[in-house]
Amino acid sequence: MKIYTTYAPIYDSIGQAQFAQRLVAQILSAWPTPPQRVLDLACGTGGAALAFAERGIEVVGLDRSAAMLRIARARARDRDLAVRWVHADMRRMRDRPATHDLLRPASFDLVTCLYDSLNYLRAAEDLGLVCASVADLLRPGGQFVFDLNTEYEFATWDDTDQVVYDSSDLLVYNRLNYNRYTRVAQGRIVWFVREIDRWWRGEEVHTERFWHDADVQAAVQAAGMQVVARYTPAWQPAPPDAARVVYVCASGPQPAQGIVGHSVGQQGQAVGD
Numbered sequence: 001m002k003i004y005t006t007y008a009p010i011y012d013s014i015g016q017a018q019f020a021q022r023l024v025a026q027i028l029s030a031w032p033t034p035p036q037r038v039l040d041l042a043c044g045t046g047g048a049a050l051a052f053a054e055r056g057i058e059v060v061g062l063d064r065s066a067a068m069l070r071i072a073r074a075r076a077r078d079r080d081l082a083v084r085w086v087h088a089d090m091r092r093m094r095d096r097p098a099t100h101d102l103l104r105p106a107s108f109d110l111v112t113c114l115y116d117s118l119n120y121l122r123a124a125e126d127l128g129l130v131c132a133s134v135a136d137l138l139r140p141g142g143q144f145v146f147d148l149n150t151e152y153e154f155a156t157w158d159d160t161d162q163v164v165y166d167s168s169d170l171l172v173y174n175r176l177n178y179n180r181y182t183r184v185a186q187g188r189i190v191w192f193v194r195e196i197d198r199w200w201r202g203e204e205v206h207t208e209r210f211w212h213d214a215d216v217q218a219a220v221q222a223a224g225m226q227v228v229a230r231y232t233p234a235w236q237p238a239p240p241d242a243a244r245v246v247y248v249c250a251s252g253p254q255p256a257q258g259i260v261g262h263s264v265g266q267q268g269q270a271v272g273d
């Protein structure tokens with residue numbers, strides 16, 4: 001069953017795009033000079049893409065959900081921001097010749113993929129496919145910044161109902177669980193929207209995968225990039241037990257033009273090891 005369809009307007013109205021907006025501010029404050037051209041993968045309703053565009057940066061936003069992109073387009077139109085949008089799966093982002101001009105090799109200073117969107121990749125080869133395409137799209141010295149939920153986050157997914165939003169006309173609750181043997185996490189998102197005197201129910205089940213730090217480092221390196229920093233979302237060096245890690249990766253052997261890294265070793269064990 002497709003996800004981010006009926007959930008798209010709910011996602012946006014409960015403020016889920018704010019995480020990426022905040023991260024854009026952190027990323028840009030760490031860049032010595034603003035990037036000129038940015039690609040935001042899995043851009044959703046456009047939180048990060050619009051935040052880059054508001055600062056005068058040329059942006060392309062890509063997502064596989066038509067419903068999320070519809071909202072992103074409308075938000076850009078409302079704010080008079082000229083973002084270009086691509087409807088595609090990030091594992092096969094250059095499959096459609098019509099988008100080749102927007103997704104030219106070596107044409108982006110920065111590629112982002114925010115709010116655990118890469119956790120949605122499931123097959124072992126998927127992370128490698130995305131990293132290889134990103135490496136191809138980055139200018140020499142460009143950077144790829146993404147965040148991932150780690151197993152420390154998934155280990156807190158305890159299969160109980162948690163209300164995450166509660167207002168007079170919208171209630172949203174999540175039931176999240178994690179199987180550490182399969183490394184698969186599932187979130188059942190249920191919402192009720194009030195329309196005058198009736199409540200409408202909606203539901204989607206989202207599946208995420210835990211990517212061990214070793215998997216990430218291997219995929220990044222195989223694509224010819226290197227991990228130069230691992231941060232928390234508050235932009236502190238990530239401790240080994242961080243619940244979410246923001247990875248900063250640099251393309252090629254050239255000195256990076258963007259965020260200056262810190263020493264990054266491979267991070268240790270999975271929670272259950």
Ligand SMILES: C[S@@+](CC[C@H](N)C(=O)[O-])C[C@H]1O[C@@H](n2cnc3c(N)ncnc32)[C@H](O)[C@@H]1O
Pocket residue numbers: 003004016017018019020041042043044045046047048062063064065068088089090091113114115116117120121
């Ligand atoms: C948690 S949302 C994050 C959206 C946005 N980055 C933000 O921070 O608000 C995950 C997004 O990833 C997109 N997505 C998941 N798998 C994808 C894929 N293989 N290709 C493109 N987009 C994908 C979904 O459609 C959804 O918009």
